[in-house]
Amino acid sequence: MITGDAAYIKKINRSLILEKIIEEGMISRADISKATALTRATVSAQVADLVDEDLIIEAQLEHNSVGRKPIMLSLNAEAGYALGIDVDYGQISFTIADLLGKPVTEKIIEYKNLDYENVLQILIEQINLFNEEFNDNRYGIIGVVIAIHGLVGKDEKIHFVPRFQWRSVQLKEDLEKACKLNIHIENNANMSAFAERAYHHHETNSLLCATIYSGIGLGMIMDNEFFRGNDGFAGEIGHMIVVPHGRPCSCGNKGCWEQYASEIVFLENMKEERNLSSFTYGDLEKLINEGDQEILERLDNYIYYLSIGLNNMINMYNPDTIVLDGEILRLYPDSINKIEEHLTSSISHYRQLSISSFGKKSVTMGACAFAIKHFLDVPMLNLKYQEA
Numbered sequence: 001m002i003t004g005d006a007a008y009i010k011k012i013n014r015s016l017i018l019e020k021i022i023e024e025g026m027i028s029r030a031d032i033s034k035a036t037a038l039t040r041a042t043v044s045a046q047v048a049d050l051v052d053e054d055l056i057i058e059a060q061l062e063h064n065s066v067g068r069k070p071i072m073l074s075l076n077a078e079a080g081y082a083l084g085i086d087v088d089y090g091q092i093s094f095t096i097a098d099l100l101g102k103p104v105t106e107k108i109i110e111y112k113n114l115d116y117e118n119v120l121q122i123l124i125e126q127i128n129l130f131n132e133e134f135n136d137n138r139y140g141i142i143g144v145v146i147a148i149h150g151l152v153g154k155d156e157k158i159h160f161v162p163r164f165q166w167r168s169v170q171l172k173e174d175l176e177k178a179c180k181l182n183i184h185i186e187n188n189a190n191m192s193a194f195a196e197r198a199y200h201h202h203e204t205n206s207l208l209c210a211t212i213y214s215g216i217g218l219g220m221i222m223d224n225e226f227f228r229g230n231d232g233f234a235g236e237i238g239h240m241i242v243v244p245h246g247r248p249c250s251c252g253n254k255g256c257w258e259q260y261a262s263e264i265v266f267l268e269n270m271k272e273e274r275n276l277s278s279f280t281y282g283d284l285e286k287l288i289n290e291g292d293q294e295i296l297e298r299l300d301n302y303i304y305y306l307s308i309g310l311n312n313m314i315n316m317y318n319p320d321t322i323v324l325d326g327e328i329l330r331l332y333p334d335s336i337n338k339i340e341e342h343l344t345s346s347i348s349h350y351r352q353l354s355i356s357s358f359g360k361k362s363v364t365m366g367a368c369a370f371a372i373k374h375f376l377d378v379p380m381l382n383l384k385y386q387e388a
């Protein structure tokens with residue numbers, strides 16, 4: 001137990017107050033005191049500091065009843081901006097969000113040259129442009145969080161990015177040298193999980209988020225912290241073997257889950273079966289709407305394999321909330337119920353299974369929210385999702 005460390009206690013109190021103000025949107029000093037069990041004097045002293053720092057603004061509520069109008073406090077959303085970046089294969093997405101996590105600008109850059117040096121130059125150029133554009137406020141760009149579709153260590157070093165063939169690159173150091181901003185490197189699945197927790201699932205402190213587009217990645221939040229494993233590489237659940245001696249996988253094993261339940265493999269299989277040059281989500285949607293019997297059978301089979309992996313995940317982690325981030329599940333009617341029909345084990349326990357409502361934006365939104373969490377130094381954020 002830590003006692004007598006005044007600076008530490010002050011920091012904890014500050015984050016309690018900030019968390020409450022963000023969660024409520026607008027709240028009086030008296031109500032903060034009630035909600036946090038901090039004394040009125042402590043709340044007033046902390047709020048004075050936060051007002052001085054331009055992080056909190058005061059507003060007097062207009063109402064007709066007699067008596068003093070309470071002064072309400074809210075976060076100064078425009079005191080600075082977070083930059084979230086998703087470095088995906090052939091496409092880099094950027095989102096700028098204010099301090100309440102509301103996206104204010106979005107940008108996508110397509111590129112072909114996957115070399116590290118090329119991607120680094122694109123990032124430096126764009127980050128510097130955003131930094132110039134958003135410097136007309138107290139804090140400017142408060143932090144940049146970059147999501148990588150590969151293995152990112154606890155030290156934020158990029159160990160391996162399979163589709164880029166990047167090994168041991170020091171993106172954080174390279175960008176900090178060139179951009180003079182706080183840069184953080186994270187895994188993409190973790191950022192999707194963080195977006196779900198911060199914007200949509202405030203009631204849970206145990207959430208799994210599986211992204212199933214090109215491979216299958218798992219972001220895990222346990223007791224409001226990421227579960228990262230020994231090196232930071234936990235969550236490579238797509239390489240869990242679900243079919244012994246099954247289809248070969250790029251990892252060197254056979255029968256990995258993502259060879260059966262990732263969307264890219266499903267679309268690829270349909271392309272080959274139907275002898276087409278391409279098979280897109282749009283093609284799939286059309287066939288579902290037409291009630292194409294063969295497609296519906298393939299989808300049932302896809303759901304079956306997806307459920308096998310989910311069953312294993314649930315038994316391993318006993319999560320409260322599981323979010324699945326994939327387009328096929330959004331297109332296929334009633335997909336959650338169809339998955340749950342397969343989750344019949346009397347051992348598996350979870351509270352809710354849902355489909356992400358973000359789509360691919362979850363990565364940059366989670367990255368922005370994570371930058372805000374770092375900047376405000378709070379244990380968790382409960383943000384309201386607002387469209388750009």
Ligand SMILES: [Zn+2]
Pocket residue numbers: 238239249250251252253256
């Ligand atoms: Zn594999």
